[in-house]
Amino acid sequence: MARLKLTKSSLPGDALRYIRKVRGLTIFNVCETTETDPGYFSRIETSQRKPFTQKKKVKSIANALDVDENLLRRVLLCDLNPIGKDLADEVKKAMDLKTTPKDVLVAVRGQKVTITINKVVISIAAPPGTKIAVKQ
Helix, strand or coil, X not given: CCCCCCCCCCCHHHHHHHHHHHCCCCHHHHHHHHCCCHHHHHHHHCCCCCCCCCHHHHHHHHHHHCCCHHHHHHHHCCCCCCCCHHXXXXXXXXXXXXXXXXXXXXXXXXXXXXXXXCCEEEEEECCCCCCCCCCC
């Protein structure tokens, strides 16, 4: 799985890709649902094209990504400028809030703990002798 990073210098396309990957969606999943050209969507994510601003399109993409429409609109309106630390933090926080217990999987094998949240995998190796307890 690709490492996801969103910082204060991220462009709107980075935020869009971040949201899509946290949701575990491909460009084709989003484009099929929203009737958007995959090539165009890809160029927005890589900041080669200006983001869409039509209200209906933003709403359909927000629905497909399961993210607040106003937050997505604010991200896209940054155009090709960095989105700023506050907005980057807000996007990350919004993605955390959309996680439900069914989206989280914890596996323990020996001293290795693997946590999967919305298809993003985090592996942690505990020091020898550490007791690992998982509560549901």
